[in-house]
Amino acid sequence: MMTTQALRKLDRAGNSQVHKFGGTSLANSSRFLAVASIVQQHGLQPGSDCWVVVSAPGKTTDQLCALLALTGQDESIKQAVAELGGALTELVRQTLTTPWQDEVLTVLTQWLVALPAQIQSGQTADVLALGESLSALLLSRLLRQSGLQADWLDSRKFLTVEGQQIRWDESEQHLLALRTEGIQVVTGFIGRNPAGHSLTLGRNGSDYSATILGRLVQAQQVHIWTDVDAIYSGDPRRLPAARPYHQVSWRQACLLAELGNPVLHARTLAPLYNSQTQLQVRSSFEPARPGCQILPDASCQASFVTDLKQMVLLSVHDLHGFDAHWLAAELQQPVVSLQQSAQGNLWLLPATVADRAVQLLAERQVHAVHDTTPYYAVAWLKPAPVQQETLPADVAACLQQLRPAHSYQSKELAVWLFEQELSAVRFAELHQYCTQPRPEIQLIVAGTGNVGSEFLRLLPGHQQRCQGSHGLQLAALFNSRQMVLKPTTALELPSLVQQAEPLQQHTLLHEIARLPAPKVLIDLTPSQALAEQYPDFIAAGCHIISANKQGVTLPESKYLQIRTLLSEHKLHWLSNTTVGAGLPVQRALQELQSAGDRVRRISGIFSGTLSWLLCQYDGSSAFSDLLLQAKALGYTEPDPREDLSGRDVQRKLLVLARELGCSLDLADITLEPLLPEALAGASWDHFWQQRAEFDALMQQHLAQAAAKKLRYVGELRLTGDGVEASVRLVAVAGSDPLAGIQPCDNVFVIESDWYQELPLVIKGPGAGRTVTAGGVHADLAQLSRQLLLSNVANLPRSS
Numbered sequence: 001m002m003t004t005q006a007l008r009k010l011d012r013a014g015n016s017q018v019h020k021f022g023g024t025s026l027a028n029s030s031r032f033l034a035v036a037s038i039v040q041q042h043g044l045q046p047g048s049d050c051w052v053v054v055s056a057p058g059k060t061t062d063q064l065c066a067l068l069a070l071t072g073q074d075e076s077i078k079q080a081v082a083e084l085g086g087a088l089t090e091l092v093r094q095t096l097t098t099p100w101q102d103e104v105l106t107v108l109t110q111w112l113v114a115l116p117a118q119i120q121s122g123q124t125a126d127v128l129a130l131g132e133s134l135s136a137l138l139l140s141r142l143l144r145q146s147g148l149q150a151d152w153l154d155s156r157k158f159l160t161v162e163g164q165q166i167r168w169d170e171s172e173q174h175l176l177a178l179r180t181e182g183i184q185v186v187t188g189f190i191g192r193n194p195a196g197h198s199l200t201l202g203r204n205g206s207d208y209s210a211t212i213l214g215r216l217v218q219a220q221q222v223h224i225w226t227d228v229d230a231i232y233s234g235d236p237r238r239l240p241a242a243r244p245y246h247q248v249s250w251r252q253a254c255l256l257a258e259l260g261n262p263v264l265h266a267r268t269l270a271p272l273y274n275s276q277t278q279l280q281v282r283s284s285f286e287p288a289r290p291g292c293q294i295l296p297d298a299s300c301q302a303s304f305v306t307d308l309k310q311m312v313l314l315s316v317h318d319l320h321g322f323d324a325h326w327l328a329a330e331l332q333q334p335v336v337s338l339q340q341s342a343q344g345n346l347w348l349l350p351a352t353v354a355d356r357a358v359q360l361l362a363e364r365q366v367h368a369v370h371d372t373t374p375y376y377a378v379a380w381l382k383p384a385p386v387q388q389e390t391l392p393a394d395v396a397a398c399l400q401q402l403r404p405a406h407s408y409q410s411k412e413l414a415v416w417l418f419e420q421e422l423s424a425v426r427f428a429e430l431h432q433y434c435t436q437p438r439p440e441i442q443l444i445v446a447g448t449g450n451v452g453s454e455f456l457r458l459l460p461g462h463q464q465r466c467q468g469s470h471g472l473q474l475a476a477l478f479n480s481r482q483m484v485l486k487p488t489t490a491l492e493l494p495s496l497v498q499q500a501e502p503l504q505q506h507t508l509l510h511e512i513a514r515l516p517a518p519k520v521l522i523d524l525t526p527s528q529a530l531a532e533q534y535p536d537f538i539a540a541g542c543h544i545i546s547a548n549k550q551g552v553t554l555p556e557s558k559y560l561q562i563r564t565l566l567s568e569h570k571l572h573w574l575s576n577t578t579v580g581a582g583l584p585v586q587r588a589l590q591e592l593q594s595a596g597d598r599v600r601r602i603s604g605i606f607s608g609t610l611s612w613l614l615c616q617y618d619g620s621s622a623f624s625d626l627l628l629q630a631k632a633l634g635y636t637e638p639d640p641r642e643d644l645s646g647r648d649v650q651r652k653l654l655v656l657a658r659e660l661g662c663s664l665d666l667a668d669i670t671l672e673p674l675l676p677e678a679l680a681g682a683s684w685d686h687f688w689q690q691r692a693e694f695d696a697l698m699q700q701h702l703a704q705a706a707a708k709k710l711r712y713v714g715e716l717r718l719t720g721d722g723v724e725a726s727v728r729l730v731a732v733a734g735s736d737p738l739a740g741i742q743p744c745d746n747v748f749v750i751e752s753d754w755y756q757e758l759p760l761v762i763k764g765p766g767a768g769r770t771v772t773a774g775g776v777h778a779d780l781a782q783l784s785r786q787l788l789l790s791n792v793a794n795l796p797r798s799s
Contacts, residue, residue, distance in 0.1 A: 023059070026135055032057075210224060211272050218275075331349070376418045382413065448479045580606070608745070609744075
């Protein structure tokens with residue numbers, strides 16, 4: 001054993017680190033092995049003095065508490081101890097090999113034999129200590145098995161606690177006397193009183209043990225290893241949009257702990273207050289991630305929302321030196337100070353401990369009265385830029401709808417009391433308004449093909465450009481087979497695919513419904529089945545942006561049903577890339593109509609494939625040769641006859657007709673396919689064998705055109721008698737706007753009351769992954785503007 005003087009010198013001059021692992025991190029054999037690996041990787045740094053604090057394995061403490069409830073029931077105790085012993089024995093056997101396994105099992109057997117007598121004699125702390133003791137012994141021997149110098153240390157041998165106070169000097173002297181070479185694995189949660197009897201440190205006691213130890217050895221760092229790698233703006237299990245923070249100010253951490261945050265407890269922070277020790281929360285499940293640092297800098301931008309159920313108000317007078325912090329420590333429950341004045345103080349605390357609180361205060365001659373009305377409380381811990389007593393306009397507008405019964409505010413904290421618990425959706429919305437520096441649109445992206453992957457590639461740039469308006473958060477990605485919920489990596493498609501799970505429509509819609517508004521389904525698929533499911537996404541609260549023509553060209557009854565649902569839910573549907581990809585065709589029609597103009601006729605070339613084919617076709621080569629060349633270049637559908645059918649042009653014309661308010665279905669649009677039906681119905685091989693017939697037909701069309709240009713045209717005419725719509729091959733003069741195009745171009749000629757003699761012409765690339773994905777981003781930007789205008793319109797007006 002090292003001398004006390006040598007140890008004192010080592011601990012003060014070295015780089016001491018404390019690593020604490022909770023029950024979840026030690027739930028089974030594989031987790032013990034993972035923790036041992038973490039200790040080796042993160043605890044054994046050059047010049048570092050390593051201390052490890054452990055909780056009981058998994059649910060062992062709960063099982064021991066259940067044992068204590070069996071006092072007086074000998075047979076039940078015997079059976080329960082046997083069951084517990086069997087589980088713990090199996091844990092040891094799966095974790096260690098001989099001789100380490102034999103040593104630990106021998107000690108474990110001795111502890112289990114002693115349990116019944118300890119239970120019957122009321123030695124509660126000694127019973128509960130078994131879990132932490134086993135974890136410390138087991139982990140120390142696992143480290144030895146790995147070739148490391150390690151031993152375990154029962155914290156009851158050095159940690160002395162009197163009431164709520166640590167006897168620091170006494171504890172330090174005992175610790176230094178016990179310290180040995182190598183890694184020290186210390187039991188958390190337990191200590192002793194001045195009489196030498198075992199005691200427990202209460203809720204979150206192991207975290208508290210770690211920071212106590214950090215202060216005793218003046219550690220440079222204390223790492224709290226848990227199951228999260230950050231401190232979140234809200235409970236991520238209930239708030240899918242909760243934001244992870246990797247830096248939190250010390251002041252915020254203290255306030256958050258006082259509100260009952262499960263990651264940090266108020267007592268956990270107390271030993272390190274005003275010390276040089278760095279505190280860090282890290283995930284034992286993702287040890288390579290940086291975790292969350294608790295920093296002295298008060299300028300951190302973190303913001304938090306938490307809710308507390310079944311809370312009551314406590315009016316307190318003449319405190320005589322006692323405060324809410326003292327009461328919270330006594331009760332081991334959150335006590336929130338809402339108001340302080342010369343007339344008295346108003347505190348908020350759980351209804352279950354209200355009577356106990358009044359009793360504790362009365363014992364100290366402090367008069368307190370609690371209101372028996374239970375409230376559902378929501379607390380907002382504000383970020384530094386919003387630390388003022390007036391609420392931001394969007395938060396105030398949200399609260400105006402929620403109507404809390406009572407509101408309390410300070411510069412750092414706002415607390416709202418409600419008579420009824422908020423729904424999950426309402427709570428998520430309030431969380432969003434409070435914690436986001438700007439509103440975030442939750443993106444649900446359908447489609448992982450060419451356009452989908454390009455959309456994701458462009459997304460980071462769009463996120464940067466829209467910093468002044470809405471944020472953009474990728475919330476889900478799916479295709480016909482797989483889905484990714486709450487993506488955790490960068491937006492590159494390969495890394496997202498690694499997180500995929502089989503598509504389950506019910507699960508997908510359930511998770512989408514839980515997302516805070518605004519949220520948008522971005523349909524980048526060619527799927528009619530998905531288009532027919534739009535009502536389900538609308539019911540989940542989604543706006544829709546579709547590059548998929550199938551939705552806009554559904555049978556009119558279904559199309560109008562979708563439009564009605566969108567109107568009822570006050571949601572938007574943008575589909576500007578369904579015709580012309582990134583060309584602003586529909587947007588131009590929308591703006592003309594909103595300005596009072598009346599569109600009379602639209603004609604154009606709506607197919608980039610047919611544009612390329614007919615621009616290239618001059619009779620020098622067979623048309624089928626050009627078709628094969630276009631297929632090789634990737635310009636056509638897998639079966640090029642789909643392009644020649646004209647159905648894609650027909651759908652696009654229907655999209656434009658409906659944009660103008662026309663009551664049409666596909667069957668109302670006259671379609672003359674470029675390919676005769678006799679050649680369209682058979683197999684591709686049959687068509688290819690008969691291609692000479694098709695080539696002769698195209699040669700005939702070219703000869704008839706003479707000096708004119710062949711173009712495959714969609715045309716819509718709005719007359720006093722109704723609507724005429726057709727898709728067909730025509731010959732146009734060289735001066736016609738449809739003639740002067742480049743291969744693959746789309747062109748749209750719009751004639752209106754204002755554009756009669758000189759039509760409005762929109763021309764350019766009408767297909768391609770980049771222009772289509774860019775057009776979808778343009779729709780997303782337009783949606784953001786519409787939402788901002790809506791938010792401003794809905795803000796409360798001061799009288």
